[in-house]
Amino acid sequence: xxxxxxxxxxxxxxxxxxxxxxxxxxxxxxxxxxxxxxxxxxxxxxxxxxxxxxxxxxxxxxxxxxxxxxxxxxxxxxxxxxxxxxxxxxxxxxxxxxxxxxxxxxxxxxxxxxxxxxxxxxxxxxxxxxxxxxxxxxxxxxxxxxxxxxxxxxxxxxxxxxxxxxxxxxxxxxxxxxxxxxxxxxxxxxxxxxxxxxxxxxxxxxxxxxxxxxxxxxxxxxxxxxxxxxxxxxxxxxxxxxxxxxxxxxxxxxxxxxxxxxxxxxxxxxxxxxxxxxxxxxxxxxxxxxxxxxxxxxxxxxxxxxxxxxxxxxxxxxxxxxxxxxxxxxxxxxxxxxxxxxxxxxxxxxxxxxxxxxxxxxxxxxxxxxxxxxxxxxxxxxxxxxxxxxxxxxxxxxxxxxxxxxxxxxxxxxxxxxxxxxxxxxxxxxxxxxxxxxxxxxxxxxxxxxxxxxxxxxxxxxxxxxxxxxxxxxxxxxxxxxxxxxxxxxxxxxxxxxxxxxxxxxxxxxxxxxxxxxxxxxxxxxxxxxxxxxxxxxxxxxxxxxxxxxxxxxxxxxxxxxxxxxxxxxxxxxxxxxxxxxxxxxxxxxxxxxxxxxxxxxxxxxxxxxxxxxxxxxxxxxxxxxxxxxxxxxxxxxxxxxxxxxxxxxxxxxxxxxxxxxxxxxxxxxxxxxxxxxxxxxxxxxxxxxxxxxxxxxxxxxxxxxxxxxxxxxxxxxxxxxxxxxxxxxxxxxxxxxxxxxxxxxxxxxxxxxxxxxxxxxxxxxxxxxxxxxxxxxxxxxxxxxxxxxxxxxxxxxxxxxxxxxxxxxxxxxxxxxxxxxxxxxxxxxxxxxxxxxxxxxxxx
Amino acid sequence: xxxxxxxxxxxxxxxxxxxxxxxxxxxxxxxxxxxxxxxxxxxxxxxxxxxxxxxxxxxxxxxxxxxxxxxxxxxxxxxxxxxxxxxxxxxxxxxxxxxxxxxxxxxxxxxxxxx
Numbered sequence: 001x002x003x004x005x006x007x008x009x010x011x012x013x014x015x016x017x018x019x020x021x022x023x024x025x026x027x028x029x030x031x032x033x034x035x036x037x038x039x040x041x042x043x044x045x046x047x048x049x050x051x052x053x054x055x056x057x058x059x060x061x062x063x064x065x066x067x068x069x070x071x072x073x074x075x076x077x078x079x080x081x082x083x084x085x086x087x088x089x090x091x092x093x094x095x096x097x098x099x100x101x102x103x104x105x106x107x108x109x110x111x112x113x114x115x116x117x118x119x120x121x122x123x124x125x126x127x128x129x130x131x132x133x134x135x136x137x138x139x140x141x142x143x144x145x146x147x148x149x150x151x152x153x154x155x156x157x158x159x160x161x162x163x164x165x166x167x168x169x170x171x172x173x174x175x176x177x178x179x180x181x182x183x184x185x186x187x188x189x190x191x192x193x194x195x196x197x198x199x200x201x202x203x204x205x206x207x208x209x210x211x212x213x214x215x216x217x218x219x220x221x222x223x224x225x226x227x228x229x230x231x232x233x234x235x236x237x238x239x240x241x242x243x244x245x246x247x248x249x250x251x252x253x254x255x256x257x258x259x260x261x262x263x264x265x266x267x268x269x270x271x272x273x274x275x276x277x278x279x280x281x282x283x284x285x286x287x288x289x290x291x292x293x294x295x296x297x298x299x300x301x302x303x304x305x306x307x308x309x310x311x312x313x314x315x316x317x318x319x320x321x322x323x324x325x326x327x328x329x330x331x332x333x334x335x336x337x338x339x340x341x342x343x344x345x346x347x348x349x350x351x352x353x354x355x356x357x358x359x360x361x362x363x364x365x366x367x368x369x370x371x372x373x374x375x376x377x378x379x380x381x382x383x384x385x386x387x388x389x390x391x392x393x394x395x396x397x398x399x400x401x402x403x404x405x406x407x408x409x410x411x412x413x414x415x416x417x418x419x420x421x422x423x424x425x426x427x428x429x430x431x432x433x434x435x436x437x438x439x440x441x442x443x444x445x446x447x448x449x450x451x452x453x454x455x456x457x458x459x460x461x462x463x464x465x466x467x468x469x470x471x472x473x474x475x476x477x478x479x480x481x482x483x484x485x486x487x488x489x490x491x492x493x494x495x496x497x498x499x500x501x502x503x504x505x506x507x508x509x510x511x512x513x514x515x516x517x518x519x520x521x522x523x524x525x526x527x528x529x530x531x532x533x534x535x536x537x538x539x540x541x542x543x544x545x546x547x548x549x550x551x552x553x554x555x556x557x558x559x560x561x562x563x564x565x566x567x568x569x570x571x572x573x574x575x576x577x578x579x580x581x582x583x584x585x586x587x588x589x590x591x592x593x594x595x596x597x598x599x600x601x602x603x604x605x606x607x608x609x610x611x612x613x614x615x616x617x618x619x620x621x622x623x624x625x626x627x628x629x630x631x632x633x634x635x636x637x638x639x640x641x642x643x644x645x646x647x648x649x650x651x652x653x654x655x656x657x658x659x660x661x662x663x664x665x666x667x668x669x670x671x672x673x674x675x676x677x678x679x680x681x682x683x684x685x686x687x688x689x690x691x692x693x694x695x696x697x698x699x700x701x702x703x704x705x706x707x708x709x710x711x712x713x714x715x716x717x718x719x720x721x722x723x724x725x726x727x728x729x730x731x732x733x734x735x736x737x738x739x740x741x742x743x744x745x746x747x748x749x750x751x752x753x754x755x756x757x758x759x760x761x762x763x764x765x766x767x768x769x770x771x772x773x774x775x776x777x778x779x780x781x782x783x784x785x786x787x788x789x790x791x792x793x794x795x796x797x798x799x800x801x802x803x804x805x806x807x808x809x810x811x812x813x814x815x816x817x818x819x820x821x822x823x824x825x826x827x828x829x830x831x832x833x834x835x836x837x838x839x840x841x842x843x844x845x
Numbered sequence: 846x847x848x849x850x851x852x853x854x855x856x857x858x859x860x861x862x863x864x865x866x867x868x869x870x871x872x873x874x875x876x877x878x879x880x881x882x883x884x885x886x887x888x889x890x891x892x893x894x895x896x897x898x899x900x901x902x903x904x905x906x907x908x909x910x911x912x913x914x915x916x917x918x919x920x921x922x923x924x925x926x927x928x929x930x931x932x933x934x935x936x937x938x939x940x941x942x943x944x945x946x947x948x949x950x951x952x953x954x955x956x957x958x959x960x
Contacts, residue, residue, distance in 0.1 A: 471909075
């Protein structure tokens, strides 16, 4: 199957469908057009409320661009002509061979008098939230109609906006769909403690205006009234099926495009996914079943035979700081079923398990206050109990271990990964959580199953050895502690007392890095020199032909014309290939080892210093031009980037560290792809941590918002030192945070709240680094002993390495590849590269 | 025996010019030699990394693997037995080894060539 594919809707499920199709159709047999009503590309509606916690629009973005996919935003479809197979918009017509409806839902507003008044909102899109935030300014009383999941999120939002908050729910309890009466009572205690008043078992009979015509109060069915200058209606959702209805497609009994288990409508060319699809007559309002429909249709469009697996309506969320989870037959609707309940008023935990009549099979359950057992319990629904009921309900979920799950149990419901899939990946060689995530996608969406992935690795007997290499049985982190606590300053003593043998290319650079991080003098002093990898040994980057590249530091990417000219002159005089790097500096290639001191003499004299491009160290702090010039900038991003780069220059770490500073939310410096990124706000700086590009790209996570420059620097200081002390060898900050027990929350506890009492020590360590910094290259040039290393041949220092030869390409020298790589087949490029005599440089002083 | 020592000893440098557990490159009869000083003594092998073709082995990290003195290629970290020149990571790959000794404080190298 192939041709024109039109997707109407770019919400979470519409986007997931396009991602899934592109993954299955790499040749691009389907030419895809996506029509989106909103002017924003797909964003994470599940986390919508995080917008009020300082998470930005770009943090919520879910859109991934794909080749062969045309995205038309702000262009809603207005009609479907099934005879001509054309979708119409205000702009034009789009032909389709297949059409996928992903139109989602709209917020249902009950027909109450006054529902159209100014100040009454729904809670569905980012535009809704932006409007609520603007309207809340200067008002004090808010109310929410609806005490379900969305209603409680809206209540929390109003609370965060500083409004008093009343919640009106028609059912006799909060979250009536997910939670039973006792769970609802526990939830109500939590909610009211936060100052949210609840009105249960009553209906809103009218919304009343004040003298200014805007909303002022709610009238309730028990005769009472509630002050409300801002009202959010969260009374449920209805499928967007008007296009399908007008086009004559059959609908489900409660609306929605009627589709079969393959998600195909009565018209064989039209499919429906997500909340607008009535699969066998039922619409599903959660994202997991929506994703399942997206996968089904993507599979069908490439000739597969997938069918809708049935809806997993399990839910786990943190509402107003309370863990709430519900899964399976939460209300005990199965005939003859048994309940096991646990209520602890002291810790305010409520839990209920619903069991089959023989008490052997888990059917469902409700957890309020502590949902740590949720992943295992949810995965066990329909199967035998993984442990005794009371052990499972114990507050820390101690009895719930994923090792007891059957192979068919779904471990990750977001991505439909079963225990069998995880076990197969482990058998195929995945030895840690990161590998499992990359291989199966489990744990890559909400992340709640990550503890189970660890348990499954344990259950499979995968010993996650932390031994560094054959010479040391301990991890880098433990080695760091040993070196620090025992004050050991030489590799030989460390190996003699805590390891064995003579070391290797794994442990020696690790020890070198630890010693450097502890500030033990120049990296080429004494025995330390022998530990360094070749890059650190020569303070330059080894290239494929045995020559080196040179990268002077250009803090923040800011450079004067005079310094640019010096770099140009040095490159010209030494006939170096020059290239601009991604970190806003200039890389000079093709330097022979004996040329490095001559090149650096020139650079140091002109005021340059080492850029540490050769080290596992801070590389660059990239910046956009910021408010100084940019008409959008709100802070001085260049000034901050320069200050940060100068503060952290020379800091050795388990892996390279990159950073960037953007002067406004447009994020031109790409700070979120860095280990620590800073984005300016109107009032300060937002700090992001744990991003990287590379093999497994990852966006950094928002760590703290609206910081003063002083607080920002303190947090980065602690973040970096804590990383340097506790990360594994070659572990970047992303993997370090992912592997950390408790993740980002733990990191916040340690470096913001000082939960381990470490902060003073971390601050002191960074202060020592800053005060003891000196330029490594200047120190080498001043020392004849260190300079001695930079010779081509110990017995023929005047003879350059004859194996290094260059050809010209696009006017610059490049290595002659055939010459140095005899094993490689000559490629067409090399045919054009004829060696040229470039001669030895004439060094001008 | 398909190896034999065919050339004379060549004095290369004073012993104290070699850092312990580190290498230097030397040019002996037109051949690039990587020369190492370790606790197990002096070793000499070809400087040319047989995997990449670049002359860089003298810049590798010296160490041990199960008691065997080794050097790791600085380019892609394949490890070589300093005593025999055999690559311990890639079967069938090896570098030529040469003789090295210290006489009167001077390091001397004698090339070995296949005959």
